Amino acid sequence: MNFTVTILGSGAALPTLKRMPSAQYVNCNNRHFLIDCAEGTQIQLRKFKVHFQKISHVFISHLHGDHYFGLVGLLSSMNLLGREKSIHIYGPPALEEILMLQLQHGTSKLSYQIEFHELNFDEKELILEDDVLEVFSFPLKHKIPTCGFLIKEKPKKLKINTEKLKGKDIEIEDYQRLQNAQDIKLKNGELLSYKEVTFEPHPPMSYAYCSDTKKDERISTFIKGCTALYHESTFLKKEKSIAKSTMHSTTTDAAEIASLASAKSLYVGHISSRYKSDEDFISELKEVFGNSHVTHDGLIIDLFKQ
Numbered sequence: 001m002n003f004t005v006t007i008l009g010s011g012a013a014l015p016t017l018k019r020m021p022s023a024q025y026v027n028c029n030n031r032h033f034l035i036d037c038a039e040g041t042q043i044q045l046r047k048f049k050v051h052f053q054k055i056s057h058v059f060i061s062h063l064h065g066d067h068y069f070g071l072v073g074l075l076s077s078m079n080l081l082g083r084e085k086s087i088h089i090y091g092p093p094a095l096e097e098i099l100m101l102q103l104q105h106g107t108s109k110l111s112y113q114i115e116f117h118e119l120n121f122d123e124k125e126l127i128l129e130d131d132v133l134e135v136f137s138f139p140l141k142h143k144i145p146t147c148g149f150l151i152k153e154k155p156k157k158l159k160i161n162t163e164k165l166k167g168k169d170i171e172i173e174d175y176q177r178l179q180n181a182q183d184i185k186l187k188n189g190e191l192l193s194y195k196e197v198t199f200e201p202h203p204p205m206s207y208a209y210c211s212d213t214k215k216d217e218r219i220s221t222f223i224k225g226c227t228a229l230y231h232e233s234t235f236l237k238k239e240k241s242i243a244k245s246t247m248h249s250t251t252t253d254a255a256e257i258a259s260l261a262s263a264k265s266l267y268v269g270h271i272s273s274r275y276k277s278d279e280d281f282i283s284e285l286k287e288v289f290g291n292s293h294v295t296h297d298g299l300i301i302d303l304f305k306q
Helices: 041-047 071-080 094-105 172-179 218-222 237-246 251-260 279-288
Strands: 003-009 023-028 031-037 057-059 087-091 114-118 125-129 133-139 147-153 206-210 228-232 265-269 292-294 300-302
Touching (some): 003 041, 003 265, 023 041, 023 147, 023 206, 031 071, 041 071, 057 133, 071 094, 087 094, 094 114, 133 218, 147 218, 218 251, 228 251, 237 251, 251 265, 251 279, 265 279, 279 292
Parallel strands (some): 057 087, 087 114, 206 228, 228 265, 265 292
Antiparallel strands (some): 003 023, 003 300, 023 031, 125 133, 147 206
């Protein structure tokens, strides 16, 4: 099992040689997601060795260009590479119109289906679920309607201690019962408690993505107890007035949300191009929340190591 996040773009609106704008690739137990898709995302996917066609779901937080300008290009490249499997795109209602207009005027006909899903910008909502995970959207506070996303594992089944089962005649279906915390009866009449032959699984993990937003304490209730939190921190605290006027966050804002949410770790990004070093960011973050990190393009966050 795996749960990793690859940072494809860690910068704010203006691309630089060091940081591209927002995009992230998430691999959660072999479910392959893309969160935001700024200009140049497909180049970053190639650079950091992510296979385009594995991506099944794309989540677009809002319609500022540094979060979706790369999407039509990525979809076109998927088409050129022969994609046949449909792709699910979650975003603001206008996103479908924008993409269809771009494709129409370029006379581009895709070889696969796009399934659009409109986001709810008023409250937290379950938008995707299978037997392994759940994905939620939740509202953020920015200049235009904006969502964050929470990817959350479901509780795992118990693990079998094979050493304890050596020499015992056990039916296939009994393994499933043990994993589901059920005692079993062997053919010889022996009662076997699941507690004797199973391990507790790794606790479910979760990843929260908070793109452009001013500080909003409600966020902490939406993502409570998350394993890893990505929260924008466009500015250092000395630029607090600029952050307020542009409805962005400072280092202190992000760290305080992480603390309120009881997150295990904090990763900040969407760093303004005005900053040439991460040192001040790290210093200010750790004053409030110890387990803080500044992202960079190509960083892989492994949730098992938080």
